[in-house]
Amino acid sequence: MKYRAPRGTRDILPDESWKWQRVESVFRETAARFGYSEIRTPVFEETELFARGIGDSTDIVRKEMYTFADRKGRSLTLRPEGTAGVVRAYVEHALGRGGRVTKLFYFCPMFRYERPQAGRYRQFWQWGLESLGSLSPVVDAEIIHFSVSLFARLGIRGTEARVNSAGCRECTPAYNALLKERLAVRLPEFCEDCRARFERNPRRMFDCKNEACLTVLKDAPSILGSLCDGCRRHFERVQAYLARMSVPFRVDTSLARGLDYYTKTVFEVHYHGLGAQSALCGGGRYDQLVEDAGGDPTPACGVSSGVERLIAALESEGALPEAQPGPAVVVVTMGDEASLAGAALAAALRERAAVEMDYQDRSIKAQLRDAARLGARVAVIVGADEVARGEAVVKDMASGEQRSLPVGEVVGEVARLLAA
Ligand code: AMP
Numbered sequence: 001m002k003y004r005a006p007r008g009t010r011d012i013l014p015d016e017s018w019k020w021q022r023v024e025s026v027f028r029e030t031a032a033r034f035g036y037s038e039i040r041t042p043v044f045e046e047t048e049l050f051a052r053g054i055g056d057s058t059d060i061v062r063k064e065m066y067t068f069a070d071r072k073g074r075s076l077t078l079r080p081e082g083t084a085g086v087v088r089a090y091v092e093h094a095l096g097r098g099g100r101v102t103k104l105f106y107f108c109p110m111f112r113y114e115r116p117q118a119g120r121y122r123q124f125w126q127w128g129l130e131s132l133g134s135l136s137p138v139v140d141a142e143i144i145h146f147s148v149s150l151f152a153r154l155g156i157r158g159t160e161a162r163v164n165s166a167g168c169r170e171c172t173p174a175y176n177a178l179l180k181e182r183l184a185v186r187l188p189e190f191c192e193d194c195r196a197r198f199e200r201n202p203r204r205m206f207d208c209k210n211e212a213c214l215t216v217l218k219d220a221p222s223i224l225g226s227l228c229d230g231c232r233r234h235f236e237r238v239q240a241y242l243a244r245m246s247v248p249f250r251v252d253t254s255l256a257r258g259l260d261y262y263t264k265t266v267f268e269v270h271y272h273g274l275g276a277q278s279a280l281c282g283g284g285r286y287d288q289l290v291e292d293a294g295g296d297p298t299p300a301c302g303v304s305s306g307v308e309r310l311i312a313a314l315e316s317e318g319a320l321p322e323a324q325p326g327p328a329v330v331v332v333t334m335g336d337e338a339s340l341a342g343a344a345l346a347a348a349l350r351e352r353a354a355v356e357m358d359y360q361d362r363s364i365k366a367q368l369r370d371a372a373r374l375g376a377r378v379a380v381i382v383g384a385d386e387v388a389r390g391e392a393v394v395k396d397m398a399s400g401e402q403r404s405l406p407v408g409e410v411v412g413e414v415a416r417l418l419a420a
Pocket of ligand 1: 309
């Protein structure tokens with residue numbers, strides 16, 4: 001074979017794509033219930049948008065962007081995350097005109113130049129929500145509730161929401177200074193990456209995956225002690241809303257999201273069945289980003305989540321059927337004339353149900369075996385005798401009972417069996 005999918009990418013074949021469809025359809029339904037509408041932004045944007053929006057001390061911007069020059073020499077980047085493009089579109093189209101709140105969702109591929117490993121790809125998928133235009137902590141709570149409720153609707157039990165505050169521009173300088181002061185003496189215990197993070201932005205040390213670093217960080221001061229009055233009040237209200245909405249959560253002061261734009265609330269929803277990488281989604285408030293992207297000052301809050309990881313969680317939880325649900329009806333035929341009659345029946349039945357038929361002139365026995373393997377509830381059988389009599393046999397696959405009926409009555413009988 002000459003060609004292969006590029007390193008870090010993969011094909012989602014039919015034996016898997018049905019799982020994706022299920023996740024996407026439950027996600028879309030849940031988004032509709034919470035009043036979010038879809039936005040589809042371009043796969044690539046000007047590089048500058050991501051470099052400035054995501055923050056140049058982040059791993060994404062420093063080493064993971066798929067950046068290229070187009071034929072006119074413009075620097076473009078395949079989107080590594082969803083928020084920057086949504087914010088760009090929000091500003092470009094003045095979606096917040098008249099001070100209204102804009103609630104958007106996306107479900108699309110992202111691109112990061114990462115070392116491929118289990119569950120890590122260079123093209124992967126995320127779903128996400130962005131709610132722009134409100135400072136109210138009820139928005140933060142609603143987005144956390146959405147995430148927990150989506151996972152529950154998909155059949156994942158025992159998720160846990162963890163919340164923290166990232167502070168704002170007013171309170172973070174003091175916290176950063178405190179962190180540096182406390183961690184300076186322990187710097188030799190940190191990995192090289194963390195030592196570099198210490199210089200650039202000590203908060204990013206919390207992103208480290210290294211157990212040794214995380215252990216030292218357990219002794220680091222909590223940000224909650226450094227919050228300004230506004231941030232502290234907001235965080236209390238988010239918790240009050242979550243409690244009243246019956247969303248289970250816990251405050252986790254070591255929680256720091258890997259992006260620079262978060263202010264106030266940050267959160268993740270974890271699932272124990274995934275091992276160390278247990279976050280199913282993460283998000284928070286980003287009250288400065290819209291203004292930084294050239295828009296009017298607009299508070300906002302969002303969440304994003306990797307779909308590959310979500311599907312892995314569904315599999316480990318046994319929340320998906322073993323196989324894709326098969327067709328409800330299989331039309332079985334023998335011979336050219338029967339094939340014509342069978343195709344006509346399949347065409348009529350497809351107005352009501354999923355129907356499969358044979359395309360390879362196989363024996364009736366082989367076709368019926370297939371019908372059973374696919375889990376069909378009804379088989380409609382047309383052989384030479386049935387053609388001669390203008391009839392077809394309708395077989396209930398579960399009970400094995402079968403009846404020969406005039407062709408004109410087949411659709412009604414199949415519908416009756418499927419409804420039973
Ligand atoms: P982040 O935007 O880095 O917070 O990532 C959000 C989620 O996207 C993660 O929790 C992962 O589930 C998923 N994700 C990030 N990078 C990748 C990747 N390279 N391959 C697959 N999933 C990813």
